[in-house]
Amino acid sequence: MTDETNSVFEALAHPTRRQILQDLKDGEQAAGEIAARFSVSGPTISRHLGLLRGAGLITERRDANRILYSLAEERLALSVGDFLSTVCPEQIVLREVRRRRGPATGDVAVQP
Template identity: 85%
Template sequence: MTDSATDVFEALAHPTRRQILQDLKDGELAAGAIAARFSASGPTISRHLGVLRNAGLVTERRDANRILYSLASDRLALSVGDFLSAVCPEQIVLRQVRKGRGAKATEAGEAIA
């Protein structure tokens, strides 16, 4: 059995699946609408959606005879974030420094205004 991070990164490995995730960032789409955006066959897109679903990156719900897909953005963010934190712990420090600079810049801007 593979671990969940492996499933996520395997799902992200294919450009069609990454494009599907990007297409879902603005909201729910029907399977047919997703398939219409690609030159690949419907069954091929269905398999890609299955990989994304099995990795927990998308959710699906039925509406009559349609299947609607949504991005599970928390799962994606947590999986990639956990990996980056383990591999590049300095990224956590850099984010905190950037946030601190952003807060100081905002305070300075308010003081000037």
């Protein structure tokens, strides 16, 4: 595996970091909002956020004196998807079938 892939899986290895990612799926959140959900110290959450950011799984932006975090969905999907495609090639076919499904009905879209 590449160093990039290793950093993603290292970031996903801890339950607190996985929970942070799940919480960010609903949208951007301030560092304080994220920290308030956990019973660990602020510096511990900061380290988790730093590791997630270093792996490219979240992004941050400053808004005055606040740091806002967002999920980097594409990076997460590509990293995990590439790994699955390598160890489980049938995932490539399943992904293509899902991509072709109609959004409302679930029917497979007709390709011209």
